[in-house]
Amino acid sequence: MEKTILEINNISKSFGSYKAIDNVTFKLQKGDIYGLIGSNGAGKTTIMRLITQLSPLKVGRIKLFDKKINQQALRHIGAVIETPASFDKLTVQQNLKLIALQRGINDTKRISEVVEFVGLQEKLTTKAKNLSLGQRQRLGLGIAILPDPDLLILDEPINGLDPSGIIEFRKLLEKLNQEKQVTILISSHILTELYQVSTKFGFIYKGQLIKEITKSDLDKANQSGLILTVTDVAKAAQVIDTNFNDKFSVLDEQRILVHSLNIDSSKLNEKLIRNGVSVISLAKEEKSLEDYYTKLIGGAEND
Numbered sequence: 001m002e003k004t005i006l007e008i009n010n011i012s013k014s015f016g017s018y019k020a021i022d023n024v025t026f027k028l029q030k031g032d033i034y035g036l037i038g039s040n041g042a043g044k045t046t047i048m049r050l051i052t053q054l055s056p057l058k059v060g061r062i063k064l065f066d067k068k069i070n071q072q073a074l075r076h077i078g079a080v081i082e083t084p085a086s087f088d089k090l091t092v093q094q095n096l097k098l099i100a101l102q103r104g105i106n107d108t109k110r111i112s113e114v115v116e117f118v119g120l121q122e123k124l125t126t127k128a129k130n131l132s133l134g135q136r137q138r139l140g141l142g143i144a145i146l147p148d149p150d151l152l153i154l155d156e157p158i159n160g161l162d163p164s165g166i167i168e169f170r171k172l173l174e175k176l177n178q179e180k181q182v183t184i185l186i187s188s189h190i191l192t193e194l195y196q197v198s199t200k201f202g203f204i205y206k207g208q209l210i211k212e213i214t215k216s217d218l219d220k221a222n223q224s225g226l227i228l229t230v231t232d233v234a235k236a237a238q239v240i241d242t243n244f245n246d247k248f249s250v251l252d253e254q255r256i257l258v259h260s261l262n263i264d265s266s267k268l269n270e271k272l273i274r275n276g277v278s279v280i281s282l283a284k285e286e287k288s289l290e291d292y293y294t295k296l297i298g299g300a301e302n303d
């Protein structure tokens with residue numbers, strides 16, 4: 001059975017007369033990597049600040065492990081939100097020691113474990129202010145995971161990372177998620193990356209959660225696959241049906257969409273030709289999270 005880790009119920013937040021968060025409800029199940037998507041000022045950071053009590057919640061409820069969130073419950077959350085989590089003048093090791101002290105972690109091995117996990121072994125004695133941006137992000141992640149949290153909240157964690165840094169960061173998150181079953185709430189404007197890492201998405205628009213979708217439903221909605229343009233669509237459909245297990249849809253009198261990017265296209269081409277169907281073109285149709293987002297937000301703006 002799915003276990004709910006975080007439950008956000010009808011939360012709202014206003015700054016003066018400005019409603020930054022408007023009646024938002026969503027859940028994170030154990031093992032989810034939930035990607036929060038929205039334009040600048042949509043409300044993503046505010047939601048994360050409300051969860052972690054950096055901003056007081058006055059309207060709505062937030063529960064962690066089915067209990068109202070409080071200081072005790074916050075111990076199960078590791079977060080990197082906005083500002084760097086580290087102290088500039090302290091070294092990597094000192095920063096981690098300080099957090100260990102604050103969190104009552106006596107196990108010295110835990111610090112080495114975390115340092116190794118985030119790949120900062122060679123920077124132990126470097127002051128945080130002298131770390132590169134990517135190394136600083138890693139230190140932030142190290143600080144967040146030091147207490148072994150069940151839930152990790154990361155606001156724009158890959159901002160400013162170079163391409164290989166992004167890939168490594170993704171691998172770290174996947175490792176935490178798969179090996180330690182850490183549930184993750186993450187925001188990013190780099191949608192290609194967020195798509196790769198997340199299992200579910202929540203779209204925030206002007207303080208409201210306008211859509212939630214799992215990755216597999218997103219793929220279906222995006223109709224990714226192979227588009228075949230052929231001379232005889234009926235015959236082609238018959239050939240695909242008898243020779244392949246993949247689902248397909250006839251789009252019009254010339255085109256068929258095979259709902260799979262893994263189909264062996266040369267074999268498909270060969271079968272069609274052998275059955276007398278001329279293939280005019282074969283093209284991969286890969287709509288992205290970005291396409292979905294643009295359409296969704298475009299729709300919301302026209303409402």
Ligand code: ATP
Binds near residue numbers: 038043044045046
């Ligand atoms: P970005 O992608 O740019 O980081 P975001 O989705 O994280 O944006 P938030 O930082 O949550 O957006 O801000 C949501 C809205 O709330 C913005 O319009 C912002 O100006 C406003 N806001 C946030 N904090 C405060 C505050 N302390 N006082 C006044 N307005 C605030």
